[in-house]
Amino acid sequence: MSALTSTLTRTAVLAVMIVCTFTVNDYDLSLLAQVGLTAIALMGLNLLVGYCGQLSLGHGAFYAIGAYTTAILVTRTGMPHLLTLPIALVLSFAVGAVLGIPAVRLRGFSLALVTLALAIALPQLLKHFEGLTGGQLGVNVPRPAPPGALTTDQWTYLVAVVLAFAVFLGVRNLVTSRIGLAMVTVRDNEAAAGAMGVPVARVRVVVFALSAGLTGLAGALATLVTGYVSPDNFNMLLSVNLVAGIVLGGLGRVWGPIVGAVFLTYLPLYTTDISQTAPGIVNGLVIIVFLLLLPEGVTGLATRLGRRLRARIAPRSTVRTESGTGSEPVRT
Amino acid sequence: MQQLVQTLLDGVGSGMIYGSLALALVLIHQATRIPNFAQGEMAMLSTFVAWELIDRGLPWIAAVAITLALSMAGGYGLQRGLIRWVERSPHLTQVMVTLGVFMVINGVAGLVWGYLPKTLDGPVSSGSLRIAGVTTSWQVVGMVLVTVGMLLLLYLLFSRSRLGLQLRAAAQNPTSARLAGINVGRAYGIGWGLSAVVGAVAGVMVAPQTGLEPNFMFPILLYAFAGATVGGFSSPGGAVVGGVLVGLVEALTATYVGFIGTELSLTVALVTIVIVLLVRPDGLFGKKEVARV
Amino acid sequence: MLEVRDLTVQFGGVKALSGARLTAERESVTALIGPNGAGKTTFFNCLTGLYPVHGGSATWCGKQLVGLPAHGVARAGLSRTFQNLALFPSLTVLDNVIAGAHLLGRAGFAMGTLRTPRVRAEERETRRVAEELTEEIGLREVRDEPVSGLPYGTQKRVELARALASRPELLLLDEPAAGLSSPEVAELKQLILDVRERRGLTVLLVEHHMGLVMSLCRRVTVMNFGRTIAEGTPAEVQEDPAVVEAYLGAPT
Numbered sequence: 001m002s003a004l005t006s007t008l009t010r011t012a013v014l015a016v017m018i019v020c021t022f023t024v025n026d027y028d029l030s031l032l033a034q035v036g037l038t039a040i041a042l043m044g045l046n047l048l049v050g051y052c053g054q055l056s057l058g059h060g061a062f063y064a065i066g067a068y069t070t071a072i073l074v075t076r077t078g079m080p081h082l083l084t085l086p087i088a089l090v091l092s093f094a095v096g097a098v099l100g101i102p103a104v105r106l107r108g109f110s111l112a113l114v115t116l117a118l119a120i121a122l123p124q125l126l127k128h129f130e131g132l133t134g135g136q137l138g139v140n141v142p143r144p145a146p147p148g149a150l151t152t153d154q155w156t157y158l159v160a161v162v163l164a165f166a167v168f169l170g171v172r173n174l175v176t177s178r179i180g181l182a183m184v185t186v187r188d189n190e191a192a193a194g195a196m197g198v199p200v201a202r203v204r205v206v207v208f209a210l211s212a213g214l215t216g217l218a219g220a221l222a223t224l225v226t227g228y229v230s231p232d233n234f235n236m237l238l239s240v241n242l243v244a245g246i247v248l249g250g251l252g253r254v255w256g257p258i259v260g261a262v263f264l265t266y267l268p269l270y271t272t273d274i275s276q277t278a279p280g281i282v283n284g285l286v287i288i289v290f291l292l293l294l295p296e297g298v299t300g301l302a303t304r305l306g307r308r309l310r311a312r313i314a315p316r317s318t319v320r321t322e323s324g325t326g327s328e329p330v331r332t
Numbered sequence: 333m334q335q336l337v338q339t340l341l342d343g344v345g346s347g348m349i350y351g352s353l354a355l356a357l358v359l360i361h362q363a364t365r366i367p368n369f370a371q372g373e374m375a376m377l378s379t380f381v382a383w384e385l386i387d388r389g390l391p392w393i394a395a396v397a398i399t400l401a402l403s404m405a406g407g408y409g410l411q412r413g414l415i416r417w418v419e420r421s422p423h424l425t426q427v428m429v430t431l432g433v434f435m436v437i438n439g440v441a442g443l444v445w446g447y448l449p450k451t452l453d454g455p456v457s458s459g460s461l462r463i464a465g466v467t468t469s470w471q472v473v474g475m476v477l478v479t480v481g482m483l484l485l486l487y488l489l490f491s492r493s494r495l496g497l498q499l500r501a502a503a504q505n506p507t508s509a510r511l512a513g514i515n516v517g518r519a520y521g522i523g524w525g526l527s528a529v530v531g532a533v534a535g536v537m538v539a540p541q542t543g544l545e546p547n548f549m550f551p552i553l554l555y556a557f558a559g560a561t562v563g564g565f566s567s568p569g570g571a572v573v574g575g576v577l578v579g580l581v582e583a584l585t586a587t588y589v590g591f592i593g594t595e596l597s598l599t600v601a602l603v604t605i606v607i608v609l610l611v612r613p614d615g616l617f618g619k620k621e622v623a624r625v
Numbered sequence: 626m627l628e629v630r631d632l633t634v635q636f637g638g639v640k641a642l643s644g645a646r647l648t649a650e651r652e653s654v655t656a657l658i659g660p661n662g663a664g665k666t667t668f669f670n671c672l673t674g675l676y677p678v679h680g681g682s683a684t685w686c687g688k689q690l691v692g693l694p695a696h697g698v699a700r701a702g703l704s705r706t707f708q709n710l711a712l713f714p715s716l717t718v719l720d721n722v723i724a725g726a727h728l729l730g731r732a733g734f735a736m737g738t739l740r741t742p743r744v745r746a747e748e749r750e751t752r753r754v755a756e757e758l759t760e761e762i763g764l765r766e767v768r769d770e771p772v773s774g775l776p777y778g779t780q781k782r783v784e785l786a787r788a789l790a791s792r793p794e795l796l797l798l799d800e801p802a803a804g805l806s807s808p809e810v811a812e813l814k815q816l817i818l819d820v821r822e823r824r825g826l827t828v829l830l831v832e833h834h835m836g837l838v839m840s841l842c843r844r845v846t847v848m849n850f851g852r853t854i855a856e857g858t859p860a861e862v863q864e865d866p867a868v869v870e871a872y873l874g875a876p877t
Contacts, residue, residue: 049424053422053424054424055424055427055428057369057431099606102606102609102610103606103609109366109367109423109427110609110613112367112369112427113367113557113561113605114602114605114606114609116369116554116557117554117557117558117598117601117602117605117606118602120550120551120553120554120598120602121554121598121599121601121602124595124596124597124598124599125596125598125599127595128595128596170738170739171738173737173738173739173740174734174737174738177732177736177737177738177740177744177748178727178730178732178737178747178748178751179732179733179734179737180737181716181720181723181724181727182724182727184713184715184716184724185713185716185724185727187715188712188713188714188715188716189711189712189713189714191675191695191707191711192707192711192712192713193713193724194673194674194675194694194695194696194699195673195675195695195698195699195704195705195707195711195788196696196699196704196724196725196727196728196787196790196791197696197699197700197727197728197791198696198727199694199696200695200696201694206734210734235547236547236550237435237438240431240434240435243428243431244432244435247428275442275443276442277438277439277440277442277443278439278443279439280435280436280438280439280442281435281436281439281440281443283435284431284432284433284434284435284436284437284438284439285432285436286432287428287429287431287432287435288414288429288432288433288436291418291421291425291428291429291432292417292418292429295425619637
């Protein structure tokens, strides 16, 4: 894509986002905001699982850390909402780095183990430090005051989707860069990656911390959208749902998290009529069925179908295989 | 002094549970090199089955016997029906599939039995027992006896029986085992079945104390993982010892370290895992794994 | 010059290497031979930082290699291929080679995310280097194909190209001829000589193909049971009684 078309595309996407602010009702805007912030969390997790080949079962915990950071800063210190976002990101990044250092150097599932432990332990920790976290009851957080004539929902929607767009562009740059290629080599063959001069342990720790940071940012945005945090919203199942989101969207694919976020946001709306536990069952089945039958996810399938279609329309011109290094699926 | 002995006894009691589940994890890990994250939920499902059977009027012992048989069949079926299809996949895929199983079992149990805690009675009175000035409950004594008995049976199975030999052979070197005429697929299935049984025993023993609801195994699973990490994922005996050690640490910190109490017990398990991974990543009894290039 | 002295490694109680030594002059082609299980691949893995070393030293042009992590060894100018191919299966041939050129770039996480003009220039440059290399190693036709579907001999070439991409000074080849047909071995020999000539490379190879070893190398080091038992020209080591014994067993 030439520089001009990419600038045009970016402007067009931003324009659509802004137009939506004024044409879509508040309820749907809050759902779209949820899509945006979930996409941020999934883009973080996808960096770790899809590109670097490491599993985290505890990203719900980083989401919680971000959410509580914003909740506490806003209610205790009266800090402006937007200012708390970078702090939430940095704090989750730091916790990720501290946990990642012992976990990622070791055998494959050590990180899964440590993050699982974190996900199980965190709700109890949040309840324990009642003075800070409001304990079992959680914290009610005043929603941000919108600038100008916007409603609060319009404002939080804009913040969420614009940030999601920025993160999308950054992540897409990163995975096609030298470092993105290094991540894939670490996933594909650790020994060979090291022999090529890739500092395997450092790449893993930084990617883990980065993905934790992005998920923390998503959690902070969730507080702006819902105005409420409570320990039981951040249990183990949240972490597994996030995994289901990236598996459905497509591991190691830039568009995967977007599809996954739409799925995770709208699924409960349609299934909780059946049962409160239905989304969990669906997500569990999604993980199993996709990994067995469609490991490249929805976006992978779409790419494949699109390629076939183009080949049929223009059989002469050879369709170039996508050489964007990062967009290759996890091999299964 | 009495308080110390009592604390230690309680620790050993719950440690036996953790050790059992840790053993179940290690059995599967030995055979297939993956940690089964659905282990706790499988045990939860078994425990609900036992509860349902008792609720319908079966005597305790019959209900548990049927449950164990069903767990065996369920574990076998899960491996043969699902897990075998990812046997050749990368570990990441295998682990995520066990995670999918986790979600499905958890959701289905919630759908069928709901989230209100149920009480499951133990086989023995919940009365207490005094030996040499130390008070303990029959339940703790029962747990210790049952676990020791189960370990003995497993030990005999693996070391003395023909089946045990086949299972070990299939786990250590599937290709050679296949050449020697061992049905490796069946052996893996039995391995999963056995660990489902061990998990079921743990679930039935622990439910009378914790109450029974779909999420009740989360903390137990965490302790079991801590136990397996302490003992080393390559050592079945180590897993049990590790589980007991974790139980002791939990009991001791809860009693003697004021700010931890019972409320931060899960954090103790998290910290234990992180420290062991930092200091001795292969656990106390594990063999060092050398990556082959 | 590569100088290895008294390299010692143990796994559990077993000494995999004890007192392995080797020297290789700059710009020479040296072979490391020995019966199966002699410790040759372990020796490579220790030199390149994959296994922890328990004793001894290894220096390349005065730089100590023992104790460096794998990527540190690569930075010191060493590059290697693997006995059982270790390619990145989800990538194309060209991307495998670009991945091999990791050390030529500088862009880190932040720069990669922002994708500044400098990063783009750097990427174009790396790509050009990789494209030239695929040309040189004869991989032009398969450049954009996924590496996992290619024939074995071609995959070995990709690995060689990838190892050269970091512009190493010392190239370690672990059984480059294994699994190749004899015309392919002849081609390989020429290829190794060519790339060495053009780059002033030092080459160290583990090889069982004696024809290749004898015609390619001026110096041969022989290992058995984790120790070096002979060093010298191909003719010298062939005469060495210890070497004959290692390969054929002690005369009874």
